[in-house]
Amino acid sequence: MSNFTDQCQSIINFIREQFPNKDFIPLHEPSFSGNEKKYILNCIDSTFVSSVGKYVDQFEDMVAHYTGAKHAIATVNGTAALHIALLLAGVKENTEVITQPLTFVATCNAIKYCRAEPTFVDVSMNTMGMCPQKLHDFLKNKTEETADGLMNKETRRVISGCVPMHTFGHPVQIDEIVSICSEFGIPVVEDAAESLGSQYKEQHTGTFGLLGTLSFNGNKTITTGGGGMILTNDNELAKRAKHITTTAKVPHQWAYIHDELGYNYRLPNINAALGCAQMERLDQIIEAKRQLAEKYKTFFKNMDISFMEEPEDAISNYWLNTIKFKNEEDRDTFLTMSNDQNVMTRPCWELMTEIMFLNDAYIDSVECAKKSASVVVNIGSSVSK
Numbered sequence: 426m427s428n429f430t431d432q433c434q435s436i437i438n439f440i441r442e443q444f445p446n447k448d449f450i451p452l453h454e455p456s457f458s459g460n461e462k463k464y465i466l467n468c469i470d471s472t473f474v475s476s477v478g479k480y481v482d483q484f485e486d487m488v489a490h491y492t493g494a495k496h497a498i499a500t501v502n503g504t505a506a507l508h509i510a511l512l513l514a515g516v517k518e519n520t521e522v523i524t525q526p527l528t529f530v531a532t533c534n535a536i537k538y539c540r541a542e543p544t545f546v547d548v549s550m551n552t553m554g555m556c557p558q559k560l561h562d563f564l565k566n567k568t569e570e571t572a573d574g575l576m577n578k579e580t581r582r583v584i585s586g587c588v589p590m591h592t593f594g595h596p597v598q599i600d601e602i603v604s605i606c607s608e609f610g611i612p613v614v615e616d617a618a619e620s621l622g623s624q625y626k627e628q629h630t631g632t633f634g635l636l637g638t639l640s641f642n643g644n645k646t647i648t649t650g651g652g653g654m655i656l657t658n659d660n661e662l663a664k665r666a667k668h669i670t671t672t673a674k675v676p677h678q679w680a681y682i683h684d685e686l687g688y689n690y691r692l693p694n695i696n697a698a699l700g701c702a703q704m705e706r707l708d709q710i711i712e713a714k715r716q717l718a719e720k721y722k723t724f725f726k727n728m729d730i731s732f733m734e735e736p737e738d739a740i741s742n743y744w745l746n747t748i749k750f751k752n753e754e755d756r757d758t759f760l761t762m763s764n765d766q767n768v769m770t771r772p773c774w775e776l777m778t779e780i781m782f783l784n785d786a787y788i789d790s791v792e793c794a795k796k797s798a799s800v801v802v803n804i805g806s807s808v809s810k
């Protein structure tokens with residue numbers, strides 16, 4: 426065996442050691458060791474498993490309280506939360522929404538649901554999230570103020586929003602991004618699907634922008650089976666978010682009155698029951714995730730393969746632990762070796778600039794995203810209990 430494959434084998438062995446008594450090591454599995462079963466059974470016994478029930482309100486209150494957001498509105502998944510947040514931010518047909526080429530496809534799907542096009546501004550190497558400098562350069566040099574709004578000089582489309590994403594749970598430089606966007610009059614919607622509990626300068630991700638969104642999919646830090654949340658400090662937007670995610674029904678004792686196009690995006694009560702139990706344990710889960718990250722950090726100290734640490738001024742939830750290889754070939758060797766041995770590892774997503782249905786998107790810069798995407802691997806990140 427070469428020195429490199431020796432190193433790969435020792436990494437695989439180390440990952441395995443973190444999850445004793447397991448044949449297959451998943452990337453991220455949920456943990457239900459608290460009140461999950463109790464609340465779900467209680468929900469079933471109450472018969473209120475669907476669109477009405479106390480757990481939804483309770484779950485929203487818990488998430489708002491935890492993150493420090495003034496309002497939290499539960500949705501059926503994180504993509505739906507993004508869709509509605511973008512609509513509420515004012516994203517309209519034939520406009521452009523700035524985002525990063527390195528993200529999960531849901532970010533771009535939500536932009537397309539609004540019949541808008543993404544505009545890709547590169548990521549920083551250290552956060553793997555939107556680069557404030559490149560964002561500023563793009564806005565300064567490639568756009569102009571018009572009667573319709575800030576316009577991309579090349580595509581002649583109005584820029585209607587900006588969606589930075591906190592990659593793998595690591596906060597982007599969100600305060601800078603928000604301040605640049607406000608200078609240019611662009612609303613920010615934070616895609617915090619991966620970063621529940623992560624903080625930047627002692628403030629929770631998802632609470633910096635006009636709106637922020639979370640996901641509670643099965644692979645995320647905590648899960649409701651499927652679910653999402655819209656965060657905002659704006660009273661009016663919060664009211665509107667609740668209204669249009671619940672079919673835009675006007676409250677009335679018995680009549681069906683719908684005063685605008687609404688969506689059936691509400692989170693069922695049975696999912697929210699799971700969410701309440703998970704929220705009770707969120708601090709403990711993040712603590713365990715940070716301890717695991719600390720072990721990885723120590724292990725990779727003397728390796729040619731580097732471990733991604735939380736950025737400056739940030740506390741990360743370390744949703745998915747991430748390592749970086751020297752080149753794509755090394756990465757692929759490791760991916761094959763680890764998955765052959767039932768130790769699940771995964772590369773980064775396909776870049777959004779490569780996706781066919783996003784052919785009309787405007788690409789400002791993609792270099793660092795490309796470089797990162799070709800060398801990054803996510804490794805086992807579950808908590809044990």
Ligand SMILES: *Cc1c(COP(=O)(O)O)cnc(C)c1O
Binds near residue numbers: 652
């Ligand atoms: C998980 C995720 C979402 C939302 O996903 P859902 O499965 O719809 O809850 C959105 N953006 C990013 C970056 C994600 O990782």
